[in-house]
Amino acid sequence: MEPSISIGDHLVKRLLDLGVGHVFGIPGDYVLGFDKKLEESRLKFVTTCDEQGAGFAADAYARLNGLGAVCITYCVGGLKVTNTTAQAYAEKSPVVIISGSPGMGERYKHPLLHHMVKDFDTQLKVFQELTIASTVLDDPQTACQEIDRVLSAAVRYKRPVYIELPRDMVDRSVVAAKSGFEEEEYSSDPHVLDEALAEAVEMINAAKRPVIIAGVEMHRFGLRDQLVRLLEKTNIPVASTILSKSVVDECNLLYMGIYEGSMGPEVVQEYVESSDCLILLGTFMTDLNLGMYTAHLDPDRTICVTSEKLSIRYHNYENVLLRDFIQGLIEAKVERRPSEQIPHPEPIAPFSAVPRRKMTVKRVFQGLNAFLADESVIIADTGDALFGGVDLVLGCDTYFLSPAYYASLGFAVPAAVGASFAVPSRRPLVLVGDGAFQMTGMELSTVAKYDLNPIILVLNNSSYGTERPILDGSFNDLHPWSYSLLPEIFGGGKGFLVETEDEFEAALRAAREDTDGFCLLEIILDPHDISPALQRLTASLAERVRPR
Numbered sequence: 001m002e003p004s005i006s007i008g009d010h011l012v013k014r015l016l017d018l019g020v021g022h023v024f025g026i027p028g029d030y031v032l033g034f035d036k037k038l039e040e041s042r043l044k045f046v047t048t049c050d051e052q053g054a055g056f057a058a059d060a061y062a063r064l065n066g067l068g069a070v071c072i073t074y075c076v077g078g079l080k081v082t083n084t085t086a087q088a089y090a091e092k093s094p095v096v097i098i099s100g101s102p103g104m105g106e107r108y109k110h111p112l113l114h115h116m117v118k119d120f121d122t123q124l125k126v127f128q129e130l131t132i133a134s135t136v137l138d139d140p141q142t143a144c145q146e147i148d149r150v151l152s153a154a155v156r157y158k159r160p161v162y163i164e165l166p167r168d169m170v171d172r173s174v175v176a177a178k179s180g181f182e183e184e185e186y187s188s189d190p191h192v193l194d195e196a197l198a199e200a201v202e203m204i205n206a207a208k209r210p211v212i213i214a215g216v217e218m219h220r221f222g223l224r225d226q227l228v229r230l231l232e233k234t235n236i237p238v239a240s241t242i243l244s245k246s247v248v249d250e251c252n253l254l255y256m257g258i259y260e261g262s263m264g265p266e267v268v269q270e271y272v273e274s275s276d277c278l279i280l281l282g283t284f285m286t287d288l289n290l291g292m293y294t295a296h297l298d299p300d301r302t303i304c305v306t307s308e309k310l311s312i313r314y315h316n317y318e319n320v321l322l323r324d325f326i327q328g329l330i331e332a333k334v335e336r337r338p339s340e341q342i343p344h345p346e347p348i349a350p351f352s353a354v355p356r357r358k359m360t361v362k363r364v365f366q367g368l369n370a371f372l373a374d375e376s377v378i379i380a381d382t383g384d385a386l387f388g389g390v391d392l393v394l395g396c397d398t399y400f401l402s403p404a405y406y407a408s409l410g411f412a413v414p415a416a417v418g419a420s421f422a423v424p425s426r427r428p429l430v431l432v433g434d435g436a437f438q439m440t441g442m443e444l445s446t447v448a449k450y451d452l453n454p455i456i457l458v459l460n461n462s463s464y465g466t467e468r469p470i471l472d473g474s475f476n477d478l479h480p481w482s483y484s485l486l487p488e489i490f491g492g493g494k495g496f497l498v499e500t501e502d503e504f505e506a507a508l509r510a511a512r513e514d515t516d517g518f519c520l521l522e523i524i525l526d527p528h529d530i531s532p533a534l535q536r537l538t539a540s541l542a543e544r545v546r547p548r
Contacts, residue, residue: 007143008037008170014151015043018067022046022421024054028073031100033170035071046421046450051077053414053443055084060379060418062093063401067154068418069096075115078123085130087406088160092220095160096151097127103168104138124164132159140172156186158220189319196310196317197328200303203312205335207277210236213259216244217282217307217322226326233330235337239272241289242390243404249396256343258390261291263536267343280304282322286405345393353501359523361388361531363501369393371508377401377419377428381412383466385431385459387533410439416454417446428454434478435464447518448492454518455511458483461525469530484522493518
């Protein structure tokens, strides 16, 4: 007789098979039985302050590890991670949402159980809109197959999935499935791939000024090394998008900078938009990536390939995988381009603090450029933490995480928790505005609880700084917090109040040396001081929202 296993144990085993080492969440009565299994397994259950914090932590973990997981209770917990799940779906981050729910035996005659909203499947219906695959493990005969099906979808499509586990199913025994997770192998249609490559190679070789725009899917599908090989072979210049920053070594002589229409550097915009052959690899055509649609990319000169579609000029090709197309270009007879003068990020200048000079957004990021080292993980929240961070020059082994498409405030601090567990050898540097911090900054308690040591820069301008230039009003004002005193409340870490450049320089130096716990730098900024990139963005947005 084949050995048996419980449904809960099978789910734990499959997560371990796929390289998940940590699950983030909040306990609740409908999921306590599975929480106990997590605690007794080789998985580490990381308890956060709030479900949204757990969701953002799992998202960051997934971006760095390849798969993440969040575990919460029914509805009151589950519905609080809908925002983080929506972000994971929009930005292709493979997060497994595991939710406990009322037992199947409790549902007879539809009693009004606590945490219910409408029907027992209400939460399932919500997550079906936010995930690539979903299931309720209500049948012992199919539970193992359903777990494998849903997890396979997360791995293949790099999008979140939903698994609902009724509490009386956690310990139900089922026949053990085959050992190990067998990921399905997918390949391109060879005939379609050959035709697409033939047209692409002809177009590239005929071009006088081809340009590659490397998108975020090069990160998500682990294609950064292939991108480097393609650049080395072809000598074609490359730009990234705001969402894919750090996809290529920004000191590479072929790297031009970030292209984002008129929001980005003018020399990059002119070079890209004058190209007679644009090669978009894994690039999302979002409004922020395209500079609020100030980009001018002619489809008649464009090769656009993502994990979901491939188009060359006005021709569409089906069943061609992104990885196969890029590998095909590497192996094809693409002519090597002669070297020429191209735009390039300005070299990093030494930061020399001017004593008693008030801090500005520009000087924050100039100071950070001199402070950064390779092998960093930089996490930027929405706002000037992100747009100012665009000017940071990152090395070949640096990760830059941000919600640069979905643009949800509150990502960065809980993301530091996920990143710290995903790559414990790297110390996260967190860039967050005071508005975003007030949403999820209490996850510093989680940071202190697990003895994590990120460096957090709170850009304190006493307002929602992104909104103020668009349309100002008292609704943009924040209640003042003494952010630098928070380590005293959490019983761990060190706080620094920074008002001048010399204080900033000293605080950075102290934070670098103190690796025993987290360091929080509260940087006081003028409420109307914003980065040039944010000035360009808000000017575009203001035209859309101001009353006529």
